[in-house]
Amino acid sequence: MNKLSMTGKCMKNDIDIDITIPSHTRYLRMIGTIGEKVAQEIDCPEAIRETLPSQLAVVLTEGLVNAIKHAKSAAPDEEIHVRINVSNKNLVVRIYDNGIGFDLDAIPAPCFTSSGLEEKGRGIFILKSLMDTVKYTRANGGNVLVMEKKLA
Amino acid sequence: MDIKTEHTEGITVLFIREDRLDANNSEELKVELHRLFDTGTKDLILDLKEILFIDSSGLGVLVSGYKNASTVHGSLKLSNLQSQVRSMFELTRLHRVFDIFTTVDDALQSYN
Numbered sequence: 001m002n003k004l005s006m007t008g009k010c011m012k013n014d015i016d017i018d019i020t021i022p023s024h025t026r027y028l029r030m031i032g033t034i035g036e037k038v039a040q041e042i043d044c045p046e047a048i049r050e051t052l053p054s055q056l057a058v059v060l061t062e063g064l065v066n067a068i069k070h071a072k073s074a075a076p077d078e079e080i081h082v083r084i085n086v087s088n089k090n091l092v093v094r095i096y097d098n099g100i101g102f103d104l105d106a107i108p109a110p111c112f113t114s115s116g117l118e119e120k121g122r123g124i125f126i127l128k129s130l131m132d133t134v135k136y137t138r139a140n141g142g143n144v145l146v147m148e149k150k151l152a
Numbered sequence: 153m154d155i156k157t158e159h160t161e162g163i164t165v166l167f168i169r170e171d172r173l174d175a176n177n178s179e180e181l182k183v184e185l186h187r188l189f190d191t192g193t194k195d196l197i198l199d200l201k202e203i204l205f206i207d208s209s210g211l212g213v214l215v216s217g218y219k220n221a222s223t224v225h226g227s228l229k230l231s232n233l234q235s236q237v238r239s240m241f242e243l244t245r246l247h248r249v250f251d252i253f254t255t256v257d258d259a260l261q262s263y264n
């Protein structure tokens with residue numbers, strides 16, 4: 001059964017949001033919109049603030065798709081847990097999945113020339129480009145994708 | 153997926169009437185592009201005016217279409233990229249691969 005729940009508390013750059021979301025791409029629009037709205041509330045330098053809403057929408061979308069597709073969750077009714085934490089120093093997104101996982105470092109950067117063009121392989125590259133650090137490790141019997149961006 | 157198709161002097165123009173091209177809907181466009189190039193379409197313009205958000209899956213489908221076009225010695229050109237879409241093209245260097253035009257008319261004129 002699909003279940004959607006969200007709890008959160010929001011103060012000036014003290015944001016901690018937990019979202020539990022069904023493992024399905026139909027929720028990409030929702031998670032992206034949440035990312036945009038959260039980013040609009042973050043107090044940070046103008047240069048970051050301008051691009052952060054669309055970047056966070058992309059990061060959450062790519063992270064969720066990664067959890068749905070590439071982590072190969074065992075059951076179709078699997079849930080994915082997303083946590084967004086914002087402090088004055090940084091923004092941290094954690095996306096938990098119960099799949100078998102993969103080796104983040106084994107995924108090569110995409111080829112940029114038209115002759116070696118591949119359809120797939122840009123998701124992790126995009127995450128690494130938009131965030132300062134991206135890690136994928138085992139956690140709580142599953143995996144967690146941890147992505148951090150400095151805000152100051 | 154809501155797609156409007158027009159034919160102008162041998163060029164097929166697809167207007168993607170969606171505000172997103174992501175992992176939830178891009179497969180439909182991939183199938184349609186493959187079908188078109190597989191059934192005689194050579195030159196195609198994709199108008200992305202209404203797309204406000206694209207992810208790596210959406211970009212991948214455009215690359216798939218680009219490769220379909222190359223296979224039949226045709227072309228796939230793009231028009232009307234909105235700011236988020238353009239940023240994603242620049243981030244992934246795909247703006248160096250695709251012929252990108254400001255308007256559909258500009259893209260059509262490039263075939264003359």
